Amino acid sequence: MTFPDRIERTLQLAHPPEKVWAALTTAEGLGTWFGNRAEVDLRVGGQATLIWDSGDTATLTIKRLEPPRVFGYSWPVNGLPDGDPRRTYVEFTLEPDGAGTTLTMVESGFAQVADAEAHSTAFDGNTKGWLSELGELVAYLDGQA
Template sequence: MGFPDRIERTLELGHPPAKVWTALTTADGLGTWFGQNATIDLQTGGNAVLTWENGDKVELRIERLEEPAVFGYTWHIYGLPEDDPRRTYVEFTLEPTAAGTRLTVVESGFAQLPEDEYAKAFGGNTEGWELELGELVEYLNAA
């Protein structure tokens, strides 16, 4: 394929890894910055469900859990029909720094899509991560 397979963002956060981990892996955290309500079964193979007041709903399947350093999940690809089995993989990696935490987010798996589906999914998620990570920073700074 002639286009990128992954979206990658790195943030330098002035908060300890434990606080960032809690924001990423608890219903209270996820339901504040990444949705308006959340449930999570925090174990490999467990599920999380994020919902919004407008009726939108996203389901995550936890694939990797290495507290407090790595949280990874698969989820439905934006723009595809709900019954489409293809997923992308999202992984958050937390590294302690002198100032707090370096958070890296990588979403991969876009190369499996044909060009028309790719454009919508990759573009939508690129924009989405910018917005959602901004909300994560606001959540952490307010807490």
Template sequence: MAFPDRIERRLDLTQPPERVWAALTTAEGLGTWFGNKAQVDLRVGGQAKLAWDSGDTATLTIERLEPPRVFAYTWPIYGLPESDPRRTYVEFTLEPVGAGTTLTMVETGFGQTSEAEHQVAWPGNNTGWTNELGELVAYLDGQA
């Protein structure tokens, strides 16, 4: 049975690409909207480590970095053990539009899961991105 392999979201933001880029790639930005604390080694092959007050953590491995246009990483598939080698690929693309930015987020790689794994991973991330990107907008809108 075929099931969705990708999640895609597109946001039209009022902030310029440089501000959106900082929110996506700095410890301050990621640690505010995409976790409660973050450490970022901003280079291809570097890692971003996220921690939430709930005790959850995530480690992202940076795969593509084209400031201030493309930021991409791999990370564990939701619902699988951290030690599982399978990862999904998340790519943010920023396009200047007037004084603002169109942000496109695409996550792929769910097709490598079994049907049972997919029933946890895809819906979890699909809902998760709705929530997290809402927090990104709130974070950007709250910046001075």
């Protein structure tokens, strides 16, 4: 049986790439729309830690950094036990579009989870999560206008 491997979303944003880039890559930006606080070591191999008021955390390892166009990181697969070495890869691509930006987000690597229930937890959870989080990104950007 083949499982879906990637989630892809494209947004048209009414903000220039530099502003979108800052929202994706700074502690202030990430800590507002993608968590409640964040710490960011912005370099390939660096990490970003997202912290929620609930006590949950997520650690991202930066894999690709091409300012202000491409930001990519790996992170643990949703629903797998702590310490599981499998990761998905998330990449944001920013393209200027008039006065705004076309933002494409792709998360891949779900096919490495062969168990149907674990795959469903990871893939469905992140599909719903990105819908919510990208909505929060838009609200954050629009609130800064």
